[in-house]
Every structure is written in structure tokens, then in C-alpha cells.
Amino acid sequence: MNHPIRYATALLVLSLSLASAAPPIAGSVALDWAFRFASAITSDDRDRSKAQQVVVLDLAEIGQLESAARRADSIVGWHRGAAYADIAALYAASGDEARARALIAKAESAQREAEGWHGPRIATHVAQAHAMLGEPASAAAIADSVAAADPRQYSGRAAATRATAHAARGEFDQAMALLDGLGGDDDLEIAWARVTGYVAVARQPRVTAKQRRTALDAALTAAATVPGWKQAEALESLADEFRRDGALARARELLRRAEALVLPITDTLSIRPALLSNLARKWAGVGDVDHARLLLAEAEAAVPSAMTIERPPILANIASSWVAVGATTEASRVYGMAFDAAETLVNARPRALAVVEICRSMGKARLDPEAATRQRLESLLAGLRDPW
DSSP states (O other), X not given: OOOHXXXXXXXXXXXXXXXXXXXXXXXXXXXXXXXXXXXXOOSOHHHHHHHXXXXXXXXXXXXXXHHHHHHHTTOOXXXXXXXXXXXXXXXXXXXXXXXXXXHHXXXXXXXXXXXXXXXXXXXXXXXXXXXXXXXXXXXXXHHHHHHHHOHHHHHHHHHHHHHHHHXXXXXXHHHHHHXXXXXXXXXXXXXXXXXXXXXXXXXXXXXXXXXXXXXXXXXXXXXXXXXXXXXXXXXXXXXXXXXXXXXXXXXXXHHHHHHHHHTTSOTTSTHHHXXXXXXHHHHHHTTXXXXXXXXXXXXXXXXXGSOGGXXXXXXXXXXXXXXXXXXXXXXXXXXXXXXXXXXXXXXXHHHHHHHHHHHHHHHHTTOOOOHHHHHHHHHHHHTOOSOO
16 A cells, blocks of 8 residues: 555656656747857946846746746846846736736845936836736836936836836726827837837736727827838737737738838848848738748848848848748758858957847747757857957
8 A cells, every 4th residue: 555645755756857857948948048148248247238138038028937037136237127127027917916026126126226327227117017017106106207307218108107007907098098198299209109008008908809909099090100110110010919809901901001111221221131021020920921931032132231240130030030931941041141140250249249139039939959059059159258
């Protein structure tokens, strides 16, 4: 006869063993490499901490929240506080209020230690975390305080944060009124804040289907006030929202409008291949794969016009769009080109930052490096030395 305690212990050991043997979330290995390269930048504290912050947020966004929070502990400088707050916002969105509050406390501690404009910058992230918890009073107090010090840069963001907090509580009319009140201001920061604010309102769980459509229509109206290629980005973001709702015809309409803004951009502007690549990814999302392929070919043709230092992340972006199209062979080829371009960079700092961006791209595309690529990464990491 089996002893019940021994039997339970054996089951526990077995379950822990199985859990430890579970494969990591796809993309997390690539992001681990990205963090290693970010952390290897010893010549520039700002570049290192900024690169670590964005990788940490990538980890959180693919579902590795605790891994992201642990890695945030090693960031030196104000980017650590921003990272804590951003992860807290994602925990709040997932429904884990206790973990969100614990990370907000760590972000606030980092904010108190920060100097100059770094403190207000962290505060904007903290305010958004409070907003995701559905706490308009706390979000407003922080966001409005920051906006009072620099109205042009932060007033739009403050209104968007407060609107998100109201929408999270189901207070849709109050949320919309805050954003509507920003109308008539042609400043880019304000216009962009209105678009992102309306979209954030539309995404809140307590918003009804009818309210969601009202918020998205308002975002579309606000997008018309965003100048230049930034308007194309706004339209693509809105196309994603309509696609999620099953409104494919509306999504395609917005993508055509975005494309009309992107195609005339000259190849001499390095932003063009990235914009074409992003647009291709969106077209693939609505099922127009052939059109996406044409745009990717055009994006790749524009790469040689970019500065040498800009090519690795541009190529990685194009490769990730080939993943979205479902063309894994093309994706592998272009990721190889991205690594080739990174290896040509003479100084170690830009080379490390280039590899960070390539690995981030792979991670967000839910790809992890194969054996040959891992060997290449090991060689690149070992080669990070003077000149920086």
C-alpha cells in the first residue's frame, strides 16, 4: 500500500520536473539574446539601459511577464522605473492587480531616485499603469502634474491616460469627453495622443461593441490631423482594430489610404523601407498576401539607399514581415542579410545595438535562433571590444 504523503510528494516532484522541462515561449530565446547584447554595451550607460528597457517590454508583451520583471531589476538608471511601470500596466490588463501594484511601487521608488526630467518621464508610465487599474484619480493626479510642467509635450498624453482610466471603469462618456476636448489643436503630440487615446478606450473590456466602434470612428477622425507618414502609421493601427472586429473591408480601405501616403516617399529617406515593410505586414493580416509580397520586394530594393548603420534593423523589419506573409525561406534569407550588415559595422556599440534590434525582431515574430545562428551570435558577442 502506497503511503499517501510519499505518493503526493512524488506527484509534486513529477509535476515540477515536467514544468521545468516545458519549452520556453516562442521568441523568448531570441529576446534573451537581445538582452545579453544590450547588457554588453559598456561604453554608454544610456544606450545600454534604453536597449534593456525595450527588450524587457518585448518579453512582457509575448507573455513572459515575470521574466521581464526580473530582468528589469538589472537595468541601471531611469529606464528601470519606466520598465517596472510598463510591466505593471500589462499585469493590470491581465487582471493581476496585486502584482501590478507591487511593480508600481518599485517604479515609484525609482522615480524618487531619478534626477531632472527623468522623474517626470517615469511618472507618465506610472500614470498609465494606474489608468489600466481603472484609477482615474491617481492617474489624473500624476499625469496632470507632469503636464503642468511641460504642457506641449505631456498635456495630450495626460488626457489620454485619464481617458483610459475612465474607460477601464466603464465610464465611457467621461473618457470620450476628455479626448474630444483636445480637438482643434494641430500639434503632432496632441493629435497623436488623441488617436492613441481613443484606441486605448476602444480596447477596454468594459466598453460595449457600440462604444468601441464610436471610439474607433473618433480615432479615425483624429488621425486625419496627424501629419505626413505618421498618419499612415495611425491608419495602419486602426486597420488592425477593424480587422480584429471582422470588418475587413474597412481595414483594407484604411490600408489603401495609408499606402497612398507611404508610396510617394523617396528612397533617400531611410524610413521608407520600414514603412513599406510595416504596411506589407498589415496587408498580410487582412489576407492580401500577394500585395504584401510586392511591397516587401519594393522595401528590400530601397535598403541600399539607407545609411550603413541603419540597414540591420531595416532588414530585420523586412524579415519579420516575410514571417507574417508565411514565407519562412525569405525571412531566413533576409535575417541573414541583417546579420551580415551588422557584422560590417566597425564600432562595437552600433554593432551591439544592431544585433539587439535583429533579435528583438525575431522575438516579436516568435522565432528563435537555430544552431548556426546561435554560433554566429556567440561570435558577435565575443567580438564586442574596442573600438566602441
